[in-house]
Amino acid sequence: MSDERLKRVAEPPSPGAAEAARPEDGPDRADNSISRRGALKVIAAGAALGAAASCAPEDAARSAESAHEALSGFEPLPPSNPLAAGTAADPDLLAPVVPWEMVLTDEEMRLVAALSDVIIPADERSPSASEVGVPDYVNEFVSAPAHTEQLTRLRGGLAWLNREARERFGAGDFPALTVEQQHEICDEIRFEPDAPAELKPQARFFDAFRDMVSTGFWTTEEGMRDLGYVGNIPLPSFDGPPPEVLEQLGLSGEDLA
Known part of the structure; x- marks a missing residue:
């Protein structure tokens, strides 16, 4: 190997060359790994959400929106309830929407x-x-x-x-x-x-x-x-299983005490 080639191998690349050699972060990346830029966004979003935990509710909502924008690159729609804004990846369950078009004719x-x-x-x-x-x-x-x-x-x-x-x-x-x-x-x-x-x-x-x-x-x-489903109904009180159910199971109210 010539002295010139040895010199090129031994010398570290300049910062500008390394930046030029790095592939662009975006949807056309060849693999599914997270990009450097994407990782920084996630870190920034995590920091924003961590800070939101100790904020007032309205400040927490704004912090969540900032985290959402850092991750996705676009501003979220305003939530119907600021206290239920959710995190960057959560839907607004109080105002659900279908984010895709209906395709059936x-x-x-x-x-x-x-x-x-x-x-x-x-x-x-x-x-x-x-x-x-x-x-x-x-x-x-x-x-x-x-x-x-x-x-x-x-x-x-x-x-x-x-x-x-x-x-x-x-x-x-x-x-x-x-x-x-x-x-x-x-x-x-x-x-x-x-x-x-x-x-x-x-x-x-x-x-x-x-x-x-x-x-x-x-x-x-x-x-x-x-x-005949009777779930999802709040009860003011619960008096225990009905007697006929206990009888079928061979139990009594004392067994549950």
Whole structure:
């Protein structure tokens, strides 16, 4: 190795050269590691949040906003309640918003509503799934950026339902069928182990859709009343388990004392 090359290897790079050699911090980084600039932002945000703990409520809210801006690079929306501003990564649970656009078309929403009502129709105990907003829940769920697989499965299943409606009954689409005709199609895919081999993908779609509809329906007030769920209700006092429950368990009030 020549003396000149040895000299270049031995000499440390100048500060300017090191700065030029460092890749830009930003979304195009090749790996998932945190950048130097990002690490400094997190440290600054942590310091701001630590200081907020000993501040007055209004000062704590401002400190949280400063931390949010340091992490994200943009100013947060003003919270509906300054005392519930949260940290840099927390949503405002008192004024929830969906931060992504809804992607299902009007035609797809008609299909979702029709299929939802096949699964949970109206009866003497409760309204149908579509009447309590389940299609909106499904739309919000599959529109989430992390749920592209669920969106693809849903759209494929809905397209299959429309095709079956046309080929079997000459209808324009699945919602145009009678309830009996809709059931005839869905009965073939309602339970994957019993579905024909060629309809296994459609049965998996129906199973996933049924889960979404069930979740959306039984987390509404109407759905919880349908279940007879009595939780989430504050009690002025608690007198202990009912006597019939204790009797079934072979216990008495003295056993709980």
